Amino acid sequence: MHDQIKKAAVIGSGVMGASIAAHLANAGIPTLLMDIVPKDADTKNRNQLAISAIKKLNKQNPAPFYDQHAARLITPLNLEDDLYRIKEVDWVIEVVVENLEIKQQLYQKISGFWEKGTIVSSNTSGISINEMASGCSQEFQEHFLGTHFFNPPRYMKLLEVIPGKYTKPEILEQMTRFSEKTLGKKVVRCKDTPNFIANRIGTHGMLVTLKEMIKNGYSIEEVDAVTGPAMGRPKSATFRTLDLVGIDTFYFVSNNVYKKLEDPNEKEIFHVPQLLHDLVEKGWIGEKAGQGFYKKIRTEKGKQILSLNLQTHDYEPMSKPKGASLEAAKLAKGTPKKLKALLAGGDRYSELAWNVTKQMLIYSAEKVGEIADSIVEIDEAMKWGFNWELGPFETWDAIGLEKSVKRMEAEGLTVPTWVTDWIADGHTSFYEQKEGERFYVSRSEYQKLEKAPEEISLAQLKAKNKVVRSNSGASLIDIGDGIACLEFHSPNNAIGADILTMIQQSTEEVKNQFDGLVIANQGRNFCVGANLMILLMEAQDEEWDEVDQIIRMFQNTMYNLKHFEKPVVAAPHRMALGGGVEVCLPADQVVASAETYYGLVEVGVGLIPAGGGCKEYMLRLSPESAPRDRDIQADVNRVFETIATAKVSTSAAHAKKLGYMCETDDFIMNEGHLIYEAKQAALKLANGYKPKGRENIRVTGREGKAIMKLGARQMQMAGYASDHDVLIAGKLAHVLAGGDVPKGTLVSEQYMLDLEREAFLSLCGEPKTQQRMQHMLSKGKPLRN
Known part of the structure; x- marks a missing residue:
């Protein structure tokens, strides 16, 4: 039912209305953005308020769009000439000034063009839903409700949904499902009271x-x-x-x-x-x-x-x-x-x-x-x-329900009777965890907290003894239907030997027991890269054999993951940086959260990607099977610039534009549904799955390397790069070009991995790289030196 909304109209192009239209466009929903006709407007400028609002959206920071191309889905219109066009849409959202009389007048106008089945809602932050639509027919009110977005709509996940006294239950359910699945919102149903919840x-x-x-x-x-x-x-x-x-x-x-x-x-x-x-x-x-x-x-x-x-x-x-x-x-x-x-x-x-x-x-x-x-x-x-x-009630549990209530009463405060009765009945908390399920107080008893099927909780699965294997850095969890999930849980989900070992062990388990593997977790960020502290300590002690072993382990693990005999789906969210991206590259498909900030950022700590990142991007650009006479230098230059400047995507859609993700990769709006959707992708791939074959890479050689190095020198002359930046860029150019070989030479994946490892090792020995690593660890931000 949630997919029945194919087109929408937003009435009111102020900051909130325009931002809601932008988020609908993010979700791929064509949207009509309407506002009043400006005073003294001529025939050419009657849509000016909506046109100006769309232009402002493209300049805002933080950006309302995942990708500025989404703006094409918004059509600027005006209420005098175009209100009849609400007949084209499935959902009308009113976002005009918070004035009851103005809203009531607008709903009378909307009613004149409204067709049965079209949902109408108000983005009011506190005016009564029932009062706003009181002058409209009961049939209209059956399709009317409040949908209170929080600002900015792209980033704030809460959507308060407020039914009126006549709102049909099926309309309320449809809007809840659509908002959660298609718009990625966390929907909370409210009563029609001042300012809602x-x-x-x-x-x-x-x-x-x-x-x-x-x-x-x-x-x-x-x-x-x-x-x-x-x-x-x-x-x-x-x-x-x-x-x-x-x-x-x-x-x-x-x-x-x-x-x-x-x-x-x-x-x-x-x-x-x-x-x-x-x-x-x-x-x-x-x-x-x-x-x-x-x-x-x-x-x-x-x-x-x-x-x-x-x-x-x-x-x-x-x-x-x-x-x-x-x-x-x-x-x-x-x-x-x-x-x-x-x-x-x-x-x-x-x-x-x-x-x-x-x-x-x-x-x-x-x-x-x-x-x-x-x-x-x-x-x-x-x-x-x-x-x-x-x-609030989770806070109460955290500080101690009984103890805090006693303190409140000792200070003369009146605690609501239902709370004191709950404590008198022998309860010590509002929530209770039991056998992997969460319960909450409801009508003087614990009630199970129900979740949508799409909301897979790794914590709950672990509590239900669904862990197949585990170590300090990661766990393999059975998420049902023949699919296992590899969860990182090291500090910041940084990749070290523990995670790499668990990846290796997981492939063995999946090979014997499961049909596919999902790589995902529910930490604050997917993965911020490799364990920099260990690398720095080994480099400062000049333990080069140890550093070499760390890189080889990472490379070999990713290489084997890529050629694994069962399908692998990576599901990144929030920050996926450096090694976090390189973990995703071997996967058959990436299913990302829309809010994924994705990038190979190693140059920020004086290094280059060495877990297969350079090799994988060159393999995508220039596999042996591609036409031999195709000139790829411009594409290689773009990859070089992206990695050399440590570009990070502002969304999963932007990651595609940067070339970090493939066209076959996908993203979803609701981060809470990420593991479920990745699991569905793995199940689909498992049907008749064939492992990836091994293919050589056609490189640009010394000629391409010279072009990339020239670009770095020009950046330096323009004041955008230091001597050390140029040194790093030269190492990166050497790897991406395939070294000092003739243009068009075919090289193996292992050859490219060896180039990555050699460059990485040599940079680890540079004092300025070690300074950058130390600065990142102590300050949490890059050092320019």
Whole structure:
């Protein structure tokens, strides 16, 4: 049913409307983008607002498109001339100003052209769904609902779906499935209450934080130090987030709830502090105005960030708060331990964290049943909409449910009865893990947390004893239907001897027991490359035989994986860099997450790819079976430039444009479905699978090498490359060209691997390469030397 939406219309081409249209285009959905006709527009400029919005999309950073070619799927139109064209679409999304009267008038116009079966939704962040469509027919309202995207739509995974009182269950189900599978969203169903779930809880939390700050004299920097990563929240914490969102927008959202609430105590919480009134009045509304709680200025030393002094309303150089609880949280591993360390610190920062947390937990518990059916929707809304590591009830479990409730009651707070009853019944947490399944509290009992079939959890499979083999770096897991998954779980999923050993052992297991292999994991990133620390230590000790052995092991493992007798599918997500790419290259197919940042970045640490990366790209460009007279120099130059400049794709679609992925490779929008889709690809390949044959490579030789080296020299003369960059580029050119052989020479894969290994070894001995490696390990970013 999810694939029944083939074309869409977005009404409203502001920042949010245009960005939603861009994400629909990312998903391959042709989209009509409509707006009003500008005042005094002539016949040629009636679509100008939508045209300008599409142009702005191409300039935005972060980019709304996976690939700028997706913009071709958006058609700019206007409401006066073109509203009738909604007859062409399956879904109409309204994204106009947050004004009930304007929205109601628009829906009356839409109703005039609406045809039965077309879904209509509003992107409102808080206006009542039922009120908006109240003047339309019941049949129209049966196809109407709220679909609240979070900004920016490409990157923020949460989509709040809000049914009206007449919305058909099958329409709600269709939109949920379409949004999850085709748009890659994490859908949370909400009730039609002010600001729905995420903004209701999130706004409450920010207002509580503001009032604690004002009451107890904390600075902006102190609050952000507490309410960021120390609490499992984003680095933007409270005030950087407000600057990004827009203080005026937050002011509006808070007031929207305030006006609609009847409970005087709750109403008081949503009463906006005078501080926000003052900032909005001054126009200091955040990044879009150049200043808010923070302000960036240019100095002789470069950019400097100033923070607002709340007493003087002047901007001053930022200070870095220090305290025992902050340091303890920083040293702790994992959000639950960070929270416990922060709350147990006993200083003023610990006190702030507790005062903010306790109010958020109680408020979330009070809203169960009112804004959402269960604790799960609230937790997921906050994780996916505000990028919290833990939702409110997961936080409560992490800090200790019984202990924290006792502390709250000792401080005179009223904890919702259902929570105290749950504890009185002998329960110590809201969630429970049992036999590989997760359960949550629902109506005074644990209920199983159901997942869609596409959501394969490696952690749950491991809990169900589905591990076939395992070591410190990786595990082979039976994911069903004759397919095994090789999961990396070393620190940062960096490739070392443990992972390579497990790849070798996995092929033996798969050969005997399974029909295919998927290489995937559910860590923060797929793989950030090889274990640089080990390489640097061996190089500094001049243990060249050890370095040689490491590279040979990597090369041989990838070579054997490529020619394995069963199909292999690689499923990268997020960062797949250096060796992470080289692990994917031997696969029969890559099924990537759309948000995959893919690149051979070895030159950033003074090296070149040596796990078969250079060899594989040359084999793709110039196999022996290709026409002998085909001139490939221009293509080789592009590969040389891509690797020599360490280009990283901004998406999986961009990785295809860069040549990192093949046309047969695929990407999916929903990262949570990645292992399932990779498994389906492996099953399809397994039917009549034939292993890859061995083929020689026709190289450009010394002539091609000279052309590439000339390009590097020109980069140096233009000031874009250092002497060491040119040295590395020369080594790379030597490998890609196939060494000092005549143009058109056929060489074997092993010959190319030997060239890679020799170049890599020689660069490891360079002091400037070792400096680059050391800098990356200590600073986390490349060194130009």
